[in-house]
Amino acid sequence: MSSQTPLRHYLQFRDLTRAELDYLFARAAWIKQQFKTYQRYWPLQDRTLVMIFEKASTRTRLSFEAGIQQLGGSAIYLNTRDSQLGRGEPVEDAAQVISRMSDLVMIRTFEQDVIERFARNARVPVINGLTNEYHPCQILADIFTYIEQRGSIRGKTVAWIGDSNNVCNTWLQAAEVLDFNVRVSTPPGYEVEAERAGLHGTGHFEQFADPMDAARGADLVTTDVWTSMGFEAENEERLRDFADWQVDGEMMQAAKPDALFMHCLPAHRGEEVTAEVIDGPQSVVWDEAENRLHSQKALMEFLLLGRIQ
Ligand code: CP
């Protein structure tokens, strides 16, 4: 426990203001440049990140673990199976103990309520590494990627095709904070729930019955798996329900000619997206994945040290 700045958490996208996000995107670009030119940058020397995973992960674990190490700190990995978390220890007690032995905690769990309760009882910053409701670190990286490729996202149009899941909810929050538009198309019965998405208003998103209408004229087309972690029992039903919500070449044609395609990964080619699109020239999925590293390094630095310049 060695944070010297006021305690801040990143549990939802809107926990950061527009000005702070603008700072973080600029900071991520600088940190990325240092990394690419092999400059040692160790502002978090002797700091310890605890990573708690109650669901599987490749990118989130890798980017946080590599990220804290590259900033001079170290990471400890805990999962439900091998810790007392899976044996009913109250989350409030776990938060007290874990945050007395570390400087920063990242959690991937099921209900948002779990991470909110953890944060209320923690002495150190807590970062949401994905919940059923939100995936704020993903959208931080995605918008950083958009800015790198096309400049400011303000006023732009993002088309979300498929399930109104944690990633979709986070795009919708981001649209309110950063002032852009999201056009969502889901199958009937899977529409956005504004309250669950944590929206303040409806002014930044529109829902469309036909995915082609959502994609028309978009600056960015994005999607995600039809079945998120924790919803596996619904997989067969979802395969049927989402069959017409696949992002394919025709849908990309409906978007602007220079539209980007994003997917948080892992992807299922032939389900939510065709191989032609995800492996095609408009796709920036590998930059998106890499940028998890750089944007989260900027986030960790900000939560522990505040603004550097
Ligand atoms: N996009 C993402 O969070 O990937 P992982 O599930 O591999 O962490």
Ligand code: NVA
């Ligand atoms: N919506 C997906 C994202 C995985 C990174 C899930 O929650 O499983």
